[in-house]
Amino acid sequence: MRTASAVTFAAKLSFENIHHSYHGKETIRGISMSAEPGEVLCLLGPSGSGKTTLLRIAAGIEAQGKGRVLLNDQEIAGPKVFLPPERRGVGLMFxxxxxxxxxxxxxxVRFGLTALPKAEAVAEAHLALERVGLAHYAEKFPHALSGGEQQRVALARALAPRPAVLLMDEPFSGLDSRLKDSIRADTLSILRHSRATTIVVTHDAEEAMRMGDRIALLRDGKLVxxxxxxxxxxxxxxxxxxxxxxxxxVFPGKVAAGRVETPLGNVPAGRLxxxxxxxxxxxxxxxxxxPADGNIPARVLSRRFLGVxxxxxxxVPGTDQPVRARVRAGQLPGGLRExxxxAIERDILVFENHG
Known part of the structure; x- marks a missing residue:
């Protein structure tokens, strides 16, 4: 049975024009955004996009070269102030x-509660374990736990001091893919009950969509x-x-009379x-x-069954590259070649080519 014990307060964490360099290479380039009180904000992007660096700057493990970090509009890192990690009210889960x-x-779980008297720290640690459904494992050692259980212990430890903001760095990356969905759902439920503002780093778009109230997409140190x-x-x-x-x-094209010609048909160009x-x-x-209902002839080059x-x-005529499609399994007769x-219009996106 999990108990719903809230944080002291949910805070707004803001980044203002953050810049950061590592060995002369810019890793963060002018990022400004906020995580609102009580929301789950996912930092999403490929490796090297600056997600973890931004998390470390928020935690106080790393100092930005320029810009400010604010907690409830109070500067915690900037030109005038640099609070150490333990004074920020920020929890970090590695x-x-x-x-x-x-x-x-x-x-x-008790490890981060050094400011409390021992008896109080033990009581808070027990409460944190109850929140993640692991109170009965209090006396066990980590090696006796599954990956999912270890993840929940780490979450309990991060939540035990009741941080205003919780930072999670790819918290599900080491877990068995079959368990990920249920553990993510459990974690989200715990976070909702704790009401901590949470920033989760991930490189998985589906994970960000499952977890985040909002998503911040990063690329090469910039906010996209x-x-x-x-x-x-x-x-x-x-x-x-x-x-x-x-x-x-992806196909190249040029706007003519408000439309663009593609190998899959003529599409609207929007405002371009x-x-x-x-x-x-x-x-x-x-x-x-x-088999015969569309207007553009095509030949099947390969077909891979993926379950659903x-x-x-x-x-397809008009392009040298193979056109890929996902169709419902069983929709087309076996052995069909021609x-x-x-194209379904809602799934067509047109972007200006700046290259």
Whole structure:
């Protein structure tokens, strides 16, 4: 049975024009954004995009070269102030859980409560273990626990001091893929009960969509876009953002009479003016494939069964590259080679080509 014990207060954590360099290389380039009180904000991006560096700056493990970090509009790191990690009211949960093997589960959770008298610290640690459903494991040692249980102990330890902000660095990356979904759901439930403002680092777009109230997408140390999962998926800021949230086919094109010609048909160009060079992204799920109903002939080059869906590679007139499509398994007869294709308009995105 888990208990719902709230944090002292949920805080707003803000980054203001953060810059950071490492060995002369810029790792963070002018990032400004906020995690709102009580929300789960996911920092998403590929390796080297600056996600973990930003987390370390928030925690006080790393100092930014320029800019400010604010907690409830009070500067905690900047030109005038640099609070050490223990004075920030910020909890940090590491990627590898960092549990001490020679300490019991209870002592691991109690480790961050040094400011409290022992009896009080033990009581708080027990309460934190109850919150994650592991009170009965208090006397066990980490090696006796599964990966998922160790993850929950690490979460209990991070939440035990009741931080205003909890920072989590790829907390599910070491877990068995079959367990990830249930452990993520459990973790989210615990975070909701604790009401801590939470920033989660991940490189997995689906994980960010499952967990985040909002998502901040980073690339090469810059903030590409911040918003809800729906906003980033439906209205990506650029081709990079579009490709991070769904598999896409990409075609070059040019706007003429408000439209763009693609191998999958003629599509609206939105507000782009005639003559503009563009790149057209078509989601794999937006390529409709049928035996005879579409208007563009295509030939099946390969077909991979993936359970619920099949992944197709198709030869389509007007492009040398194979066009990829995801269709529901069993939708097309086995052995079919000649098909027709068309694009579903909601899955077509047009971006100006700045290259």
């Amino acid at each position: 990627q590898d859980f960092a549990l001490f093997p020679h300490m019991s589960v209870l002592d691991n 876009q911040v918003g809800t999962a729906e906003e980033l998926y439906l209205r990506p800021a650029d081709l990079f953002a579009a490709g991070f949230f769904s598999e896409i086919n 003016s005639d003559g503009t060079k563009v790149r057209i992204a078509v989601r794999l799920s937006g390529v409709a494939v049928s 869906v099949e992944l197709l590679e198709l030869a 098909v027709t294709v068309s």
